[in-house]
Amino acid sequence: MRLAERKAAVTGGAQGIGEAIARRIAREGADVAILDINPDAAAKTAGAIARETGRKATAVRVDVADEDSVEKAMAEAKAALGGLDLLVNNAGVLKSHFIADFPKKDWDFVLNVNLTGAFLCVKHAARHMIEGKRGSMVVIDSRSGKRGGLWNHAYCASKFGVIGLVQCVALDLAPRGIRINAICPGNALDTPLWKDLAVQYAKKYDETPEQVLERYRKRVPLGRGCDVGDIAGLMVFLASDESSYMTGQAINLTGGEIMSP
Ligand SMILES: NC(=O)c1ccc[n+]([C@@H]2O[C@H](COP(=O)([O-])OP(=O)(O)OC[C@H]3O[C@@H](n4cnc5c(N)ncnc54)[C@H](O)[C@@H]3O)[C@@H](O)[C@H]2O)c1
Structure with a gap:
């Protein structure tokens, strides 16, 4: 019970990495609000967490790219849980194209969700944490926040940007006793995001999606x-x-891949 009695908002918590985090922190004693753009999936995940752990778990619809929606969602999460002292900023999207063909609408979409969304969620969660005089925030960034990648301009730009945001917010909030750090994972090849990405990359590399996944697995020194x-x-x-x-801080979690050529 390393997070006993904590009150957590997990953005993008309906599926994938956010869902796994929400389940784990509830097992560690936290009450959780699943903030997601997909309310049905969020409600299903919240229901399962409440049944499995006996903790409070609630679903709140949010579009992290929309300030009114974020402000309302953070207030709803706080009201449902009776406080808010942990933010897991996880919602993220990825679009991948060759630079000369990169549609501006895809650039805007990725930057709005990943970078502006992080700014808005951190801003509105901070207000509640300052009021409650405690809190910590963890941002799910990416290996792509530290290294460029082929066809990955918008995603890398957003994830590099979020690390700058984290460093600045850390300085703002340290005097109030509120901390913020980021995790930079390598490729989580079993997530829904990667199933979709493997199909996009299969086209660009002229391979099957399974060949793409295998090649990415082999690039990791720890082999998975x-x-x-x-x-x-x-x-x-x-x-x-x-x-x-x-x-x-922005911590690499890449099985050693961050050092690979
Ligand atoms: N999967 C990976 O390999 C990997 C690696 C490194 C970092 N990440 C990062 O981890 C985070 C989660 O990725 P994932 O693989 O679980 O993705 P995913 O696509 O499985 O889940 C993303 C979740 O975010 C929600 N979401 C999307 N747009 C939203 C919006 N505007 N407002 C609110 N919710 C929204 C989706 O509904 C979904 O539930 C992302 O920030 C991603 O960049 C993923």
């Missing part, structure tokens, strides 16, 4: 994709008081 459990484990450490002297 990132597991959602790896991310949830680090997440618990960064959310808890075990990391009370850490703020403004």
